[in-house]
Amino acid sequence: MTTAGKVIVCKAAVAWEPNKPVKIEEIEVAPPQADEVRIKIVATAVCHSDLYYLLESMNKDGFPTVLGHEAAGIVESVGEGVTEFQPGDKVIPVFLPQCGECRFCKSPKTNQCETAWTLIRRDLMVSVQSRLSCNGKRLHQFAGTSTFSEYTVVHQTALAKIDPTAPLDKVCLIGCGISTGYGAAVNTAKVEPERIIAVDINADKFEKAKVFGATDFVNPKDHNKPINQVLADMTNGGVDYSIECTGKVEVMRSALESCVGSWGVSVIVGWTDLYDVAFRSSQLVTGRTWKGSLFGGFKGKHGVPGMVKAYQDKKLKLDEFITHKMTLDQVNDAIDLMKQCKCIRTVLTVCQE
Numbered sequence: 001m002t003t004a005g006k007v008i009v010c011k012a013a014v015a016w017e018p019n020k021p022v023k024i025e026e027i028e029v030a031p032p033q034a035d036e037v038r039i040k041i042v043a044t045a046v047c048h049s050d051l052y053y054l055l056e057s058m059n060k061d062g063f064p065t066v067l068g069h070e071a072a073g074i075v076e077s078v079g080e081g082v083t084e085f086q087p088g089d090k091v092i093p094v095f096l097p098q099c100g101e102c103r104f105c106k107s108p109k110t111n112q113c114e115t116a117w118t119l120i121r122r123d124l125m126v127s128v129q130s131r132l133s134c135n136g137k138r139l140h141q142f143a144g145t146s147t148f149s150e151y152t153v154v155h156q157t158a159l160a161k162i163d164p165t166a167p168l169d170k171v172c173l174i175g176c177g178i179s180t181g182y183g184a185a186v187n188t189a190k191v192e193p194e195r196i197i198a199v200d201i202n203a204d205k206f207e208k209a210k211v212f213g214a215t216d217f218v219n220p221k222d223h224n225k226p227i228n229q230v231l232a233d234m235t236n237g238g239v240d241y242s243i244e245c246t247g248k249v250e251v252m253r254s255a256l257e258s259c260v261g262s263w264g265v266s267v268i269v270g271w272t273d274l275y276d277v278a279f280r281s282s283q284l285v286t287g288r289t290w291k292g293s294l295f296g297g298f299k300g301k302h303g304v305p306g307m308v309k310a311y312q313d314k315k316l317k318l319d320e321f322i323t324h325k326m327t328l329d330q331v332n333d334a335i336d337l338m339k340q341c342k343c344i345r346t347v348l349t350v351c352q353e
């Protein structure tokens with residue numbers, strides 16, 4: 001029996017308030033309206049941005065919500081005017097929409113989309129519209145995606161169609177983390193193949209970093225001088241490229257100071273709206289470049305299928321990134337693992353294909 005045009009009652013993890021465990025609830029997912037697509041989520045990973053929203057943003061106006069933005073699924077039905085997608089298509093939701101029409105979308109210089117911000121309330125990181133509700137209460141749609149749910153409705157500009165043979169429990173990672181990190185290095189910093197120094201205060205991550213190509217490992221806790229000096233000593237004055245992935249302002253400054261004056265490029269990937277970062281103008285005047293990278297500089301719709309192909313062609317590693325597999329019911333366990341830095345990625349099985 002087709003579900004198209006009808007409300008779907010299904011399971012989702014609802015975050016009722018900040019700093020509390022999320023709760024598995026029965027929710028109602030309304031049919032997609034014009035330009036929208038309803039999808040069945042097959043797999044979703046837990047990303048640090050979900051935790052940031054739940055634990056750190058403290059934005060009470062953004063609750064209740066359904067978190068989750070790194071997922072893959074199958075189109076269930078489409079709203080009026082949608083021609084790009086059909087029921088049965090395999091898809092990855094993208095939190096950074098691409099309308100294809102605006103001056104940003106038409107420019108090769110950016111992956112931002114002007115219309116994205118008419119669809120998303122930037123201050124709350126949620127969609128202006130939401131088709132999700134629970135006990136008659138409207139649920140905010142986190143990042144325009146809300147993938148900790150068996151079904152969700154996304155705008156057609158926030159969805160990428162992928163190869164139908166791609167394994168959804170793996171390629172879901174391309175919806176955020178993998179594209180963000182890979183793109184920050186390749187698209188934004190434009191690194192060349194060379195020595196790669198992994199810096200982390202969690203030494204448990206070094207074995208994994210080696211799998212992904214790191215050649216050197218530095219734990220700032222092992223040194224009694226600032227990390228930028230440690231790196232300068234190791235590299236004859238500073239690294240060519242540094243990429244910050246913590247969202248901590250003191251790390252952002254260290255990353256800038258770690259790259260060599262004259263030509264060093266430092267890229268900020270971590271997101272924070274809570275604090276300002278300080279620096280000295282001389283650090284930039286002497287030739288360093290400081291950049292930021294959102295979603296690795298990839299245009300959502302166009303970048304995602306290419307990354308899926310790179311995985312299928314064995315040019316991109318994903319399997320090695322997944323340290324835990326669970327089901328949607330275990331989402332609080334997955335959140336705890338990430339909170340305690342005991343995982344790289346947990347993939348939650350949501351629906352069967």
Ligand SMILES: [Zn+2]
Pocket residue numbers: 047048049050069070176177
């Ligand atoms: Zn993310």
Ligand SMILES: [Zn+2]
Pocket residue numbers: 098099100101102103104105112113114115116
């Ligand atoms: Zn656009």
